Amino acid sequence: MSLAGENIEMRGTPAVPPLVSLAGPGDYLALMKPRVMSLVVFTAFVGLAVAPGHIHPLMGFVALLCIAVGAGASGALNMWYDADIDAIMSRTTTRPIPQGRIAPGEALGFGLVLAGFSVAILGVLVSMLAAALLAFTIFFYAVIYTMWLKRWTPQNIVIGGAAGAFPPVIGWAAATGSVGIEPILMFLIIFFWTPPHFWALSLLRSDDYARAGVPMLPVVSGVAETRRQILIYALILAPLGASPFMLGYFGLTYGVVSIAGGAVFAAMAWRIFRADADALERPARQLFAFSILYLFLLFAVMLGEHAFGGWISRAMA
Amino acid sequence: MDNDGDKPGIVLTEEQQRRRRARSVALAIILALLVVLFYVVTLVKGPGVLNRPM
Numbered sequence: 001m002s003l004a005g006e007n008i009e010m011r012g013t014p015a016v017p018p019l020v021s022l023a024g025p026g027d028y029l030a031l032m033k034p035r036v037m038s039l040v041v042f043t044a045f046v047g048l049a050v051a052p053g054h055i056h057p058l059m060g061f062v063a064l065l066c067i068a069v070g071a072g073a074s075g076a077l078n079m080w081y082d083a084d085i086d087a088i089m090s091r092t093t094t095r096p097i098p099q100g101r102i103a104p105g106e107a108l109g110f111g112l113v114l115a116g117f118s119v120a121i122l123g124v125l126v127s128m129l130a131a132a133l134l135a136f137t138i139f140f141y142a143v144i145y146t147m148w149l150k151r152w153t154p155q156n157i158v159i160g161g162a163a164g165a166f167p168p169v170i171g172w173a174a175a176t177g178s179v180g181i182e183p184i185l186m187f188l189i190i191f192f193w194t195p196p197h198f199w200a201l202s203l204l205r206s207d208d209y210a211r212a213g214v215p216m217l218p219v220v221s222g223v224a225e226t227r228r229q230i231l232i233y234a235l236i237l238a239p240l241g242a243s244p245f246m247l248g249y250f251g252l253t254y255g256v257v258s259i260a261g262g263a264v265f266a267a268m269a270w271r272i273f274r275a276d277a278d279a280l281e282r283p284a285r286q287l288f289a290f291s292i293l294y295l296f297l298l299f300a301v302m303l304g305e306h307a308f309g310g311w312i313s314r315a316m317a
Numbered sequence: 318m319d320n321d322g323d324k325p326g327i328v329l330t331e332e333q334q335r336r337r338r339a340r341s342v343a344l345a346i347i348l349a350l351l352v353v354l355f356y357v358v359t360l361v362k363g364p365g366v367l368n369r370p371m
Binding site for chain 1 (some may be wrong): 332333343354358366367
C-alpha cells in the first residue's frame with residue numbers, strides 16, 4: 001500500500017501511522033489542475049477586459065488571482081473526491097493522491113482553504129457579486145458535478161460544463177458589478193463547447209471510463225449515439241459562436257473567425273459522425289485538439305478586437 | 318510507568334526533510350505575497366479600500 005510517509009524510519013513504535021507528507025510544492029500545484037486553470041484565467045480575463053467601464057489594473061489582477069485560486073480549489077476538491085477512480089484511469093493515475101504523495105485529507109483541507117480565501121478576498125476587495133458567482137462555481141464543480149453528476153448520468157459533462165462556463169461571467173461581474181448579455185453569450189459558447197470537446201476525448205478513452213465506472217456517454221449509450229450528440233452540439237455551437245458578431249457586440253474580425261471556426265468545427269463533427277467505427281481515433285483526436293484552438297481563438301479575437309478597437313477610438317479622438 | 322520518553326519517535330529521512338523544508342518555504346512565500354498584496358491594495362484604494370461594486 002502506498003501512502004504518504006511510507007519511507008518513514010520508525011524506531012520503537014512500529015504501529016505509528018504514516019504522518020509525514022512526502023509532497024513537494026509541485027504536488028500541491030498539480031492538485032490545482034494548472035492546465036484547466038490557465039483556460040479559466042484566460043476566459044475570465046477576456047470577460048473582465050471587454051466589460052464596459054474601468055477597473056484598476058491591480059483590482060483586475062486581484063480578481064483574476066482569486067478566480068485562478070478558486071479554480072484551483074475546485075480541482076483539489078475534485079481530486080480529493082475522485083481519488084478512487086483516478087487510481088484506476090490511466091490518464092489520472094499519476095495524480096498526487098493516487099501516487100500517495102498527498103493524503104486525501106490534505107487535499108480536502110487544501111481545497112477548502114483555497115476556496116474560502118479566494119471567495120473572501122474577491123468579495124472584500126473587488127465585488128460581492130463576483131465572489132458569489134465564484135462561490136457558486138466552486139460549489140457547482142465540486143458538489144453538483146464531482147459528487148453527484150459525474151458518477152450518476154451520461155449528461156454529467158453537459159450540466160457540469162456550466163462550472164467551466166462561469167469564469168468570463170465572473171470576470172465581467174468583477175469589472176462592472178453586474179452581468180450583461182455579452183458574458184451570458186460567452187457562458188453559452190463555453191457551455192455548448194464543453195460536451196463535444198469532452199465526448200471527443202471520451203471516444204478515445206471509453207475503456208478507461210468503463211473500467212472506472214464513470215457513465216460517460218460512449219460507455220452508457222454507445223459510440224453511435226456519442227457521435228450523433230457531438231454533431232448536434234457542434235451544429236448548435238457554430239451559430240452560437242458567431243452570435244456575438246450577429247448581435248453586434250463584436251466586429252468583422254470576430255465574425256470571420258467565429259463563422260469559419262464554427263464551420264470547421266461542424267465539419268470535423270460530421271467526419272466523426274460519418275467515420276467507420278474502426279477509424280474513429282484520428283477524427284476524434286483532431287476534433288479534441290481543434291476544439292481547444294477554436295475556443296482560444298474566439299476569446300482571443302474578442303480580446304484583440306476590444307483592445308484594437310479602443311486603440312483606434314483613442315487615435316481618432 | 319510511562320516509558321514513551323525513551324523512544325525516539327519518527328525520524329525523517331533526508332528526502333522527507335527536504336520536502337518539508339520546500340513546503341515551508343513555499344508557504345512562507347505565499348503568506349508574504351498575501352501581506353504585500355493587501356498592503357499594495359490598501360495604498361492604491363486608500364481610505365475607501367472596502368468600496369467596491371456589488
